Structure formats: C-alpha cells, structure tokens
Amino acid sequence: MAKYLHTEGVCLRRIEYSNTSQVASFLTPDAGRLSFMAKGVTRAPKKGVRTGFDLLGRYELTYTARRSGSLHNLTHRWMRESFHDLRAALQRMLCAYYAAELVLNFTMEEDPCPSLYESLLRAVRAFASGKALGLNVLLLELAALREHGSCPTFDACAECKRKLPARGAVLFSPQAGGPLCKACENELRSQPHARLSRTTAVSAQVLKALAALNADVEARPGGEGRPTMPSRTAEGFPTMSAVLRFHMRDLLGKELSMWKYFERRTVSRSLARLRRQAGLV
Ligand SMILES: [Zn+2]
Structure with a gap:
C-alpha cells in the first residue's frame, strides 16, 4: 500500500500538464524543494472555472513518494495562505x-x-x-x-x-x-x-x-x-x-x-x- 507523506510548502512554479493537471514545485521546510505531478488539480468545480496552484501560495500537501522519474504524486492540497494582497500592486x-x-x-x-x-x-x-x-x-x-x-x-x-x-x-x-x-x-x-x-x-x-x-x-x-x-x-x-x-x-x-x-x-x-x-x- 502506498505510504502517504504530509508537509507544507510555498508554490515556486507550476506548469500546465494535459487538460486538468499541473507539474508544480514547492519549497518545504522539512524536505527542501519538491516537485509534484498534481493530477486533476485544474479540474473545474463548475463549468467555465479553472483552478490550480497560486504562485507563492502556502499549502498543506499530502503525497506519495515517487517510484521512478522525478515527480512525486500529489494526492491532496489545502491552501493555508493565499497572499491575495500581492495582486494589489x-x-x-x-x-x-x-x-x-x-x-x-x-x-x-x-x-x-x-x-x-x-x-x-x-x-x-x-x-x-x-x-x-x-x-x-x-x-x-x-x-x-x-x-x-x-x-x-x-x-x-x-x-x-x-x-x-x-x-x-x-x-x-x-x-x-x-x-x-x-x-x-x-x-x-x-x-x-x-x-x-x-x-x-x-x-x-x-x-x-x-x-x-x-x-x-x-x-x-x-x-x-x-x-x-x-x-x-x-x-x-x-x-x-x-x-x-x-x-x-x-x-x-x-x-x-x-x-x-x-x-x-x-x-x-x-x-x-x-x-x-x-x-x-
Ligand atoms: Zn587579503
């Protein structure tokens, strides 16, 4: 059975992948920089709405470690700080x-x-x-x-x-x-x-x-x-x-x-x- 790991991180980069996924890199305190495949992360909750990671947003992250290649598999994320005021200027x-x-x-x-x-x-x-x-x-x-x-x-x-x-x-x-x-x-x-x-x-x-x-x-x-x-x-x-x-x-x-x-x-x-x-x- 896959072992689930938990950390928090600040999103440093996200790249669109296929129609509904993103490849995202985070800085985490305990594991350094981590890169994830986040499948379905941009899947719309409603028609016409796209979601995904906010650059520099702080998230809690649950993932399974990679088996091969360079990307971990992100299974859940919760936003903790969006830093929305960055967009003010x-x-x-x-x-x-x-x-x-x-x-x-x-x-x-x-x-x-x-x-x-x-x-x-x-x-x-x-x-x-x-x-x-x-x-x-x-x-x-x-x-x-x-x-x-x-x-x-x-x-x-x-x-x-x-x-x-x-x-x-x-x-x-x-x-x-x-x-x-x-x-x-x-x-x-x-x-x-x-x-x-x-x-x-x-x-x-x-x-x-x-x-x-x-x-x-x-x-x-x-x-x-x-x-x-x-x-x-x-x-x-x-x-x-x-x-x-x-x-x-x-x-x-x-x-x-x-x-x-x-x-x-x-x-x-x-x-x-x-x-x-x-x-x-
Ligand atoms: Zn000298």
Missing part, C-alpha cells in the same frame, strides 16, 4: 515572482532548508503588505546565498581572512566570494571585480546579521518591536543589491530573468557600472 507581484525564481535557482531537490523556508515566508508576507520591498528582497537574497553556502563575507578579506581597512573602497571579487584587502587585491585584480564602498560593506554586514536572525525588519523606525535599519545602512542598498546580483550572476553563470523588471533605476545604474568595470559589457 505590480511591484509586489514582481518581488514575489523574483522570490520564486531566486529560491528555485539556489535550492536543490530534497535538501531540507527550514531557515530559508522561514525567510521566504517572511519575505512573501512583507511583499503582500507592500512594506520595505527592496529591503526584504535584499534579506531574502542574503538568506538564499547563506543556504547555498555562498554568502559573501563583508567584514574580512575573502581570500586571506584579514580584517578590511576601516576607510576607503575595497574590491569585491565574485571568485573569491567577497571583498579583498589591498594585498590580495593586487594579486587578483585581473579577475572580474567590483568596487565596494565602506558604507556598502558595513550595510551588508548589518543586513547579513539581520538575515541570519530571520527577524522582521523595517527600513524606518516605528515598527513595533522590530529591528530597524541604522539610517546610514540604507544608503548602501542600491550598490549592495547590485554587488549581490553581480556575485549571483557569477555563481549561476546567468542573469535571473526578473532582475530587469523590478530593479529600481539606481540599482540598474549601479549594476551597469559594475558590469562595465568588470568588462562584462
């Missing part, structure tokens, strides 16, 4: 789509990641509320990189681990996985790199610590009982965002498709400058 939806793409690219099938699952839920709830979108995107990016084991260091040289100088810009090397001290900079200057101001490096340290805490964070003071950003930290956001994407591009060997849709112009300009510096355009 285009910017919220774009952040949510990006969250799905980011997590799909930085997770492996069946590799448990409870901390990233918490970070994803926290980010999607923040996107649905429309608050501090850019900041919550950054925190999710740091959480995804931490789960992947490739989160840059920002407080010490990525190559020799010596402390970075307190002043002046430093060179960020995706290959080394972070900023470089002067001595290592001279050796690795020929590789693609970006300039990182001290403000950005300090901002990144603060955010990295907050992402590790998995805390609710607000960009401005006033959130009840929530950590807030030191005012100068926010100054480094556009460059930090650009530096993280520069790093992710190197890790993945490609650009994520959502970057071009929702970046603020300041981020786009920073990223364009980094690409030029690195000779990538």
Whole structure:
C-alpha cells in the first residue's frame, strides 16, 4: 500500500500538464524543494472555472513518494495562505515572482532548508503588505546565498581572512566570494571585480546579521518591536543589491530573468557600472 507523506510548502512554479493537471514545485521546510505531478488539480468545480496552484501560495500537501522519474504524486492540497494582497500592486507581484525564481535557482531537490523556508515566508508576507520591498528582497537574497553556502563575507578579506581597512573602497571579487584587502587585491585584480564602498560593506554586514536572525525588519523606525535599519545602512542598498546580483550572476553563470523588471533605476545604474568595470559589457 502506498505510504502517504504530509508537509507544507510555498508554490515556486507550476506548469500546465494535459487538460486538468499541473507539474508544480514547492519549497518545504522539512524536505527542501519538491516537485509534484498534481493530477486533476485544474479540474473545474463548475463549468467555465479553472483552478490550480497560486504562485507563492502556502499549502498543506499530502503525497506519495515517487517510484521512478522525478515527480512525486500529489494526492491532496489545502491552501493555508493565499497572499491575495500581492495582486494589489505590480511591484509586489514582481518581488514575489523574483522570490520564486531566486529560491528555485539556489535550492536543490530534497535538501531540507527550514531557515530559508522561514525567510521566504517572511519575505512573501512583507511583499503582500507592500512594506520595505527592496529591503526584504535584499534579506531574502542574503538568506538564499547563506543556504547555498555562498554568502559573501563583508567584514574580512575573502581570500586571506584579514580584517578590511576601516576607510576607503575595497574590491569585491565574485571568485573569491567577497571583498579583498589591498594585498590580495593586487594579486587578483585581473579577475572580474567590483568596487565596494565602506558604507556598502558595513550595510551588508548589518543586513547579513539581520538575515541570519530571520527577524522582521523595517527600513524606518516605528515598527513595533522590530529591528530597524541604522539610517546610514540604507544608503548602501542600491550598490549592495547590485554587488549581490553581480556575485549571483557569477555563481549561476546567468542573469535571473526578473532582475530587469523590478530593479529600481539606481540599482540598474549601479549594476551597469559594475558590469562595465568588470568588462562584462
Ligand atoms: Zn587579503
């Protein structure tokens, strides 16, 4: 007799399959990313009505493990959170789509990641509320990189681990996985790199610590009982965002498709400058 398994998950991708089915990928806390064949999931309860999974919806899932191939067989699902308010603004939806793409690219099938699952839920709830979108995107990016084991260091040289100088810009090397001290900079200057101001490096340290805490964070003071950003930290956001994407591009060997849709112009300009510096355009 088939053994039924139970978990919960956030829907990262769904693809129509035949007339009434979907192939869907979820991030789950206890089993990592799972992909399912959901037969009959779009079968209409009434004529003219189609149903299926909501992208980024949180569901409880019952399934039987795959026997062969790559898909588990989903037998029941119950929606727990629909995040309906994501649909209230285009910017919220774009952040949510990006969250799905980011997590799909930085997770492996069946590799448990409870901390990233918490970070994803926290980010999607923040996107649905429309608050501090850019900041919550950054925190999710740091959480995804931490789960992947490739989160840059920002407080010490990525190559020799010596402390970075307190002043002046430093060179960020995706290959080394972070900023470089002067001595290592001279050796690795020929590789693609970006300039990182001290403000950005300090901002990144603060955010990295907050992402590790998995805390609710607000960009401005006033959130009840929530950590807030030191005012100068926010100054480094556009460059930090650009530096993280520069790093992710190197890790993945490609650009994520959502970057071009929702970046603020300041981020786009920073990223364009980094690409030029690195000779990538
Ligand atoms: Zn060094």
